[in-house]
Amino acid sequence: MLTEKEISILAGRFSARNLAELSIEDTQAISNETGISFRAIEWYALDKAIEPLRYRRNIGTLGFDGQKKLLESTIIVCGLGGLGGHIIEQCARAGVGTIIGIDYDVFDATNLNRQLLSATDTLGKKKVDEAKKRIEKVNPAVEFKGRPCKFAEIENGDWESADIVFDCLDNIPDRISLAEKCASHNLPMIHGAIAGWYGQVAMVWPNSTILDIIYKGQKTGIEDETGTPPFTAAATASIMAAKGIKILAGKETARKEQILFFDLLENDWQTIDL
Amino acid sequence: MLLEVRLFATFRQERFKVKEMQLPEGLLLGGLLTKLDISKKDVGILLVNGRHSNEDVILNAGDTVAIFPAVGGG
Numbered sequence: 001m002l003t004e005k006e007i008s009i010l011a012g013r014f015s016a017r018n019l020a021e022l023s024i025e026d027t028q029a030i031s032n033e034t035g036i037s038f039r040a041i042e043w044y045a046l047d048k049a050i051e052p053l054r055y056r057r058n059i060g061t062l063g064f065d066g067q068k069k070l071l072e073s074t075i076i077v078c079g080l081g082g083l084g085g086h087i088i089e090q091c092a093r094a095g096v097g098t099i100i101g102i103d104y105d106v107f108d109a110t111n112l113n114r115q116l117l118s119a120t121d122t123l124g125k126k127k128v129d130e131a132k133k134r135i136e137k138v139n140p141a142v143e144f145k146g147r148p149c150k151f152a153e154i155e156n157g158d159w160e161s162a163d164i165v166f167d168c169l170d171n172i173p174d175r176i177s178l179a180e181k182c183a184s185h186n187l188p189m190i191h192g193a194i195a196g197w198y199g200q201v202a203m204v205w206p207n208s209t210i211l212d213i214i215y216k217g218q219k220t221g222i223e224d225e226t227g228t229p230p231f232t233a234a235a236t237a238s239i240m241a242a243k244g245i246k247i248l249a250g251k252e253t254a255r256k257e258q259i260l261f262f263d264l265l266e267n268d269w270q271t272i273d274l
Numbered sequence: 275m276l277l278e279v280r281l282f283a284t285f286r287q288e289r290f291k292v293k294e295m296q297l298p299e300g301l302l303l304g305g306l307l308t309k310l311d312i313s314k315k316d317v318g319i320l321l322v323n324g325r326h327s328n329e330d331v332i333l334n335a336g337d338t339v340a341i342f343p344a345v346g347g348g
Binding site for chain 1: 318319328340
C-alpha cells in the first residue's frame with residue numbers, strides 16, 4: 001500500500017499533529033501537503049491503531065486488521081441496478097479500496113422503485129457515471145472504476161486485480177456466463193437474485209456447480225410475473241455485501257457450499273447446504 | 275406411499291405450504307410437479323430429504339420433497 005518514503009513522510013505528519021484519531025479534515029490536509037492518497041493515509045493510520053473517524057463504527061466489527069484488508073481489496077460489481085447500487089454504496093462506506101463497476105445501461109423510469117443510484121434527475125444517464133459520482137461523494141478514499149460495457153468486454157487486468165466478484169445481473173444466462181468467467185480467473189463470486197418477496201444468495205466458488213443446481217438450465221425466473229420490489233433488492237444486496245466483506249476482511253475462511261433462500265412475505269429463511 | 279411436500283415462495287399460492295401426500299409408488303419428482311400443476315419452466319431448486327435433486331429422480335415413501343421457484347431478477 002505504501003512505499004518506505006511515504007511511510008517516513010506520514011510518520012512525520014502524524015507525529016507533528018499528535019493524532020489520536022484521524023478526522024476527515026486531517027486526511028484532506030495531509031493528502032494536500034504530501035500528495036498521498038486518502039486511502040493510503042487511512043491505511044497508515046489503521047496500521048498505527050489510529051482510528052479514521054470514518055471507520056469508527058466499523059472497527060468494533062472488523063478490527064483494525066480487517067479494515068486494513070478492506071482498503072487493500074478490489075471488488076468487481078457486475079450490474080449497477082437494484083442489487084449493485086446498494087452493494088457499491090455499502091462497500092464504499094465499509095471501506096473497500098477499489099470498486100470496478102460494470103454496467104452498459106442508462107437509468108430509466110422502471111428503475112426508480114429500487115435502484116439506489118436512480119432518481120428523477122438521473123434518468124437517461126449512464127449507471128457507471130452516476131455510480132462514480134455517488135462513491136466520490138460517499139467515500140473519496142475509494143477508487144471507483146466505471147466500465148460502461150458488458151462484463152465479457154472488460155480487460156483481463158480488471159479480473160486479475162480483483163479479489164471477489166458480485167453477481168448483480170438481472171438475467172439467468174448472463175449469471176451463468178459470469179460464473180464461468182469468474183472460474184476461469186479463479187475468482188469467488190457472490191450470487192444474489194430477487195423476485196417479488198423472495199431473494200436468494202449463494203457463494204459460488206470457482207468451478208462450483210451451485211448455479212446449475214439453482215437454475216437447471218432455466219432462462220428466466222418468476223421475476224417476470226412478480227417484479228422486483230425495493231425491500232427485496234436492498235435486503236439481498238445487504239446479505240451479499242456482508243458475505244463479501246466477511247471474506248475480504250478475513251472473517252470467513254471455510255468454503256461452504258450453501259444457498260440462502262428467503263421469503264420476506266412469510267418471514268421464512270431457508271439455508272440449503274449442498 | 276406417503277411423502278411430505280414443502281412448497282416455497284409463489285408455489286404456495288393456491289396450493290399449500292407443507293402437505294403429507296399419498297402418491298403412487300415409483301413416481302418421479304417430475305411427475306409430482308405435474309400433479310401439483312407446477313410449470314417446469316418456473317422450477318429452480320429441488321430437494322429430496324435436504325439434498326439437491328432433479329425431475330428424473332424416483333421418489334420413495336417417507337421422502338421429504340422441497341420445491342423452490344427459479345429467481346433471477348436484480
